[in-house]
Amino acid sequence: MRWSKSMNENALRAYFRAKGEETGCLAYRARMHRFFAELEPSLSVTEQNLAERVRYILRSNIFGDAELERLRREAIPSSNGIATAGNAAPLDAQQTAYVDAAVNIPFVANSDDDGIVSYELEKMRSILEESKLETRSMPLENRPRLPRIPLSKRNRAVVRALNPMLVTYLEASRDLCETDSILFGAALAVCRIIGAKLPVAGRATQKSSAIPAWRKRIEDRVAKARALIGRLTSFRSDNNRPRIMRTVRMAFAWTNISLFQPDITQKLTERIDDLKQKIAAWGKRIRRFSERSRRFNQNRLFQSDQKRLYKSLERPEVCGAPMDPVTITPEDVAEAVRRAPNWKSPGLDGLHHYWLKGFVVCHAVLARQFQEALDQKSLPSLFTTGSLIWFLKIRIPQTRANTAPSRVYPPYIRH
Template sequence: MLVTYLEASRDLCETDSILFGASLAVCRIIGVKLSTAARATGQSSAIPAWRIRIEERIAKARALIGRLICFRSGNTRPRIVCTVRMAFAGTNVSLSQPHIMQKLTERIDDLKQRIAAWGKRIRQYTERSTRFNQNRLFQSDQKRLYKSLERPIVSGTGPAPNQDDMVAFWRSLWSEPVNHNEGPWTEVVASQCAGITPMDPVVITPDDVAKAVHRAPTWKSPGLDGLHHYWLKGFMVCQAMLARQFQEALNQKSLPSLFTTGITHLVPKDEGATDPSEYRPITYLPTIYKTLTSILSARIARHLDSNQVMSRAQN
């Protein structure tokens, strides 16, 4: 079925939509739970349901401890007394007993032990989840794993920067034209590049697309289209169509705006950063566009290597 639809595709945008529709159909057939959010994607920051439940228990236990301590300190307001009675519901303890203070202390200690046990459970689950994610990342992208181990990810949980300052800072870089004065280094670079043989016109083949898709991380963050490399690897019949349409885009020297548009995320360079200049902009672009740039980068690298070999042979 996919071959039939791809043969009717007129450009890269239609091919992208066809591949996304095919991936959506596969997910529905095999019963994968799909998010109801838009196709714009990013790393999910949702807290697992089990952790939310445990944290709610901890919050309720801490609130109960606070009210028990208030009652033990002599606070006999009706709400406090009602909470204490509920804390001892189902037991033979009554507030009129002579040893009620000792029972309160025992109840508070019991709640504190439960909070400690729940906190330990969260840490154990978190450590196990971290190990699982690291093992999976080791299989898919070892370089990214080693980078994450050497440089811990900045969570950015500190105070958020002022939105107006952030907009003004990046608008001055992206929206306002700037006249740069080129220094003498440009002439040096031009003289060094004068001996480089110009590249032949790039001809993209299905084999180039297959190699680029094979090199790409399977689940790397996609762009606005929400299409991962996983589907380009699985739908191998699309590689010939992509090669033809990539060639057409190069010949026309233009790409649809879909492939050069994305949502920019500002990632803090350091913990607690508030200055707009301390944030690094990252934009997720569509997977198909990344495949094209990967092919061109590999072709340029091979061309430069061949020039270096020829230069050494001449010397």
């Protein structure tokens, strides 16, 4: 179905009227569909198709700000008086302060001198909803890296404008992971609204694995050997399924052993024992290399931070006294967030402390969900797992200008 200009205008009129009477997240769709059916009785569209069309109209800038304001006034005549009474400044094509008829929140005006045209609240709400839906089922490693945005008045105004929009989403949040996804979607929406540059690819770069390559290779060999032992044992127990037969034939391929010779049971036993010896040898190799790596790391830690080394060697003392009950309040969350640096390196979720400071409506929800996690003694791994990044520090060679004596390292630890 091809949408004409009049159909697009009626879709926006139904949207503004439904938003003016219902401020819920998705509850306005039924009302918008009913209003659109009154304006266009000959058309048959679903609620989803109508909502997608309205979202496309708002994002593609088919209508200008003046036309959108005219359609809003036609849909909600009472918003005309509210919008003109609250603004003392004259209307301008590029710098205008609108008023949302639903929740009476002013639009973000462009107070900076960079000439960037401000977004109105309807577009901001649409971008927020799309960003939230985009990040709902996205893995953490595929999330885009959020940039550091300037601490300008305009950017703070955008964050303040999105604050009341998050209330509906946060009230429906079930756990900490969902709350984190909502906050990340809101931060992504802010970056898109202000025009911040986002990387095309996700945050999943070439990270070094915690398991060394040599150990992975050996563990793969051990896994294949154990799987082969299981197939050979099944064949020795008269299991003649096609998959088992095919694996046994491949195991004895390049040999003069036939699966139907009289001493096949003895040959199977010898092959199983040989594989078990290989697995034992590979396990000793892993333990030997792991012990060497542990000694190497301890020696290097002894050079850089002896206190940390000795603390790691101490055995932790188990305290038998029970912990006093802890009550987490929204003020505790706000105080902890206030003392945290804005742009410190984020965790696995990629969310900086700046966004937790800006979206103040999340403090009560976080306090409640952290209290539930503390009572249930179950915290998601998202909040307990971090990433370690190594930085290479180049040592400055001693020259004539630098006559300071070189650092003398203590001896290595002997094991």
